[in-house]
Amino acid sequence: MSGPRPVVLSGPSGAGKSTLLKRLMKEYEGVFGFSVSHTTRNPRPGEEDGKDYHFVTRENMQEGIDKGEFIENAEFSGNMYGTSKSSIEDVQAQNLICILDVDIQGVQNIKKTDLNPIYISIQPPSMEILEKRLRERQTETEDSLQKRLEAARIDMELSKEPGVFDIVIINDDLEGAYEKLKSVLVEEIQKVQDAKK
Numbered sequence: 001m002s003g004p005r006p007v008v009l010s011g012p013s014g015a016g017k018s019t020l021l022k023r024l025m026k027e028y029e030g031v032f033g034f035s036v037s038h039t040t041r042n043p044r045p046g047e048e049d050g051k052d053y054h055f056v057t058r059e060n061m062q063e064g065i066d067k068g069e070f071i072e073n074a075e076f077s078g079n080m081y082g083t084s085k086s087s088i089e090d091v092q093a094q095n096l097i098c099i100l101d102v103d104i105q106g107v108q109n110i111k112k113t114d115l116n117p118i119y120i121s122i123q124p125p126s127m128e129i130l131e132k133r134l135r136e137r138q139t140e141t142e143d144s145l146q147k148r149l150e151a152a153r154i155d156m157e158l159s160k161e162p163g164v165f166d167i168v169i170i171n172d173d174l175e176g177a178y179e180k181l182k183s184v185l186v187e188e189i190q191k192v193q194d195a196k197k
C-alpha cells in the first residue's frame with residue numbers, strides 16, 4: 001500500500017518520546033496518526049484505554065499474538081507490549097503518517113517486516129538526567145524505575161550501532177529536540193498536506 005512513510009520513535013523510557021510526539025500531533029493535526037499499542041501494564045492516571053494503549057490481560061494479548069494479529073511484540077520491564085496489524089492499518093487507511101512508539105526490540109523486529117518506516121531514536125543527554133526525569137515523572141515504582149534504567153543502558157549501547165537509526169536526536173533542550181524532529185519529517189509532512197489540497 002502506498003502512502004506516507006510510517007515513523008518509528010524509539011529510545012529509553014523517559015527520553016521524551018511521548019512529550020515530543022504529543023506536541024507534534026497537536027501542531028500537525030490531521031497529519032499524524034498514532035499506532036495504539038497493546039500492553040499488559042496498568043494504566044497511569046490520565047491514560048485512556050484505546051487512545052494511549054489498549055490495556056489488556058496477558059491471556060488476551062497472548063491469544064492475539066497466537067492468532068498472528070501483531071506485527072511485533074516484546075517483553076519490557078515485566079510487561080508485554082505489541083503493535084497489532086490493525087493499529088497500523090487504521091492509521092494508514094486515513095492516509096496519515098503512522099507514528100509508532102516502540103522499544104529497541106520493536107525496532108529490531110519491525111526491521112524484519114515490510115513496513116519501511118523512518119527510524120528515529122530519542123536519547124537523553126545522560127543516564128543521570130534520564131534517572132532524574134523518570135523520578136520526577138512520578139509514574140514508576142522503585143522496581144519499575146530500576147528495570148527501565150537497566151533497559152536504557154542496553155538501548156543506549158545498541159542505538160550507537162551504525163545503521164540502526166536514520167537519526168538520533170539528543171533530547172537535551174526540548175525546543176531544540178522538537179525542531180530537529182520536525183526537520184527530519186518535513187518532507188513527509190509536506191506530502192500529506194499536499195495530498196489534502
Ligand SMILES: Nc1nc2c(ncn2[C@@H]2O[C@H](COP(=O)(O)OP(=O)(O)O)[C@@H](O)[C@H]2O)c(=O)[nH]1
Binds near residue numbers: 018103104105
Ligand atoms: N516493542 C514494543 N515496545 C513498545 C510498544 N509500545 C510501547 N513500547 C515501549 O515500551 C516501553 C515502555 O513504555 P511505557 O510503559 O509506556 O513507559 P514510558 O516509555 O516510560 O512512558 C517504551 O520503551 C515504549 O517505547 C509496542 O507496541 N511494541
Ligand SMILES: Nc1ncnc2c1ncn2[C@@H]1O[C@H](COP(=O)(O)OP(=O)(O)O)[C@@H](O)[C@H]1O
Binds near residue numbers: 134
Ligand atoms: N527536554 C526535556 N527537558 C526536561 N524534561 C523533559 C524533557 N523532555 C521530556 N521531559 C520530561 O521527562 C519525562 C519523561 O518524558 P516522556 O515524554 O514521558 O518520555 P518517554 O515517552 O520517552 O518515556 C516527562 O516528565 C517529561 O515531561
